[in-house]
Amino acid sequence: MEKFMYLFRGGENHAHNAQDSEAAQKNMQAWGAWMGDLAKKGIMVGADPLQPTGKVVSGTKKIVTDGPFVEAKEMVGGYLIVNANNIDEAVEFSKGCPIFAENGKVEVRPLQKMEM
Template structure:
């Protein structure tokens, strides 16, 4: 088994246009999806990210407001899941609720060990 990072991109503009009731319903879908992954022992961690941030350059010589990605490219959250391989990690990601509201994509990346 390996751990994989899911980076969620896009969907914020469509989500922001929903009514409060629609937003709540969508968050319940996320909760159900993540709860199912947790019950199966696949979900290790995951949270949404704030829209604002800072970008640090040259060991702090320059600090700018960011991130600067376009809306569809903005990382809005992450999950860490456990899967046997990339194929399983990709298959799990296909059920992600981000696709319900014009989310651009889920980037799936294996988390590597720092040990040699």
């Protein structure tokens, strides 16, 4: 069993964009139901949404700036780690994600094992 990380990019109603509206409520329910199903099947390992911006620390001088400022549709809004046998399976599991209904996308990335 391997671990994969889903990076959620964009999504009009995704966590940080969600307003206290009925649509947003409904959207959160869809996410809850999807992840609930993944958890029940032992696929879900962990997940968290992210706020849109924070600080960026860069360079040898460790310069701290606000950011990152990227296009909304590229913005990482959260992550989810899953158990899957291979990347095809991980991709398959991601297809139930509600983000597709709100113009977002899922980036599926295998976790790298570091050779010692």
